[in-house]
Amino acid sequence: MNKQTPRFVVVQDEETVKKLSGLNAAVANMPFDPFYGAQDVIIVLAKKECTYVYDGSLAMGNLMNAAWSMGIDSRWIHRAKEVFDSEEGKQLLNKWGIEEDVEGIGFCILGYAAEEKEKTEIKDGRVFFVS
Numbered sequence: 001m002n003k004q005t006p007r008f009v010v011v012q013d014e015e016t017v018k019k020l021s022g023l024n025a026a027v028a029n030m031p032f033d034p035f036y037g038a039q040d041v042i043i044v045l046a047k048k049e050c051t052y053v054y055d056g057s058l059a060m061g062n063l064m065n066a067a068w069s070m071g072i073d074s075r076w077i078h079r080a081k082e083v084f085d086s087e088e089g090k091q092l093l094n095k096w097g098i099e100e101d102v103e104g105i106g107f108c109i110l111g112y113a114a115e116e117k118e119k120t121e122i123k124d125g126r127v128f129f130v131s
């Protein structure tokens, strides 16, 4: 249907990254930086139409795959919905000129991991071959 519901906000300035991290931490009362010190963040929002949550989620996944293909580490950071449902979040959207009815889908943090993540075991039984 060519709805193109996802919206992307690229944040690279330190002050705004800090502000977003603070708003994110406040949602779940987190005592640490939920962005793990990342300096580059792409916020994915989606205009509330049709399959927008799935659209935005797919955009998040594609961003992460694209980052990986370029040798850049990334992680999906949650609570974008709550951040942009809040008064302060709405003020930011307004400041950025996003006036549509959007929902926060995720924060894609980008950077280089300080240490390599332990390889996780892939669980069996998740794929069903049927006939």
Ligand SMILES: Cc1cc2nc3c(=O)[nH]c(=O)nc-3n(C[C@H](O)[C@H](O)[C@H](O)COP(=O)(O)O)c2cc1C
Binding pocket: 034, 075, 076, 077, 078, 079, 120
């Ligand atoms: C919807 C979603 C939200 C996530 N939110 C966070 C988060 O807030 N903080 C975080 O450190 N990782 C977050 N992650 C990453 C997961 O904790 C986990 O590391 C990642 O999904 C790895 O997938 P696995 O569990 O299949 O190994 C999120 C992932 C998804 C898909």
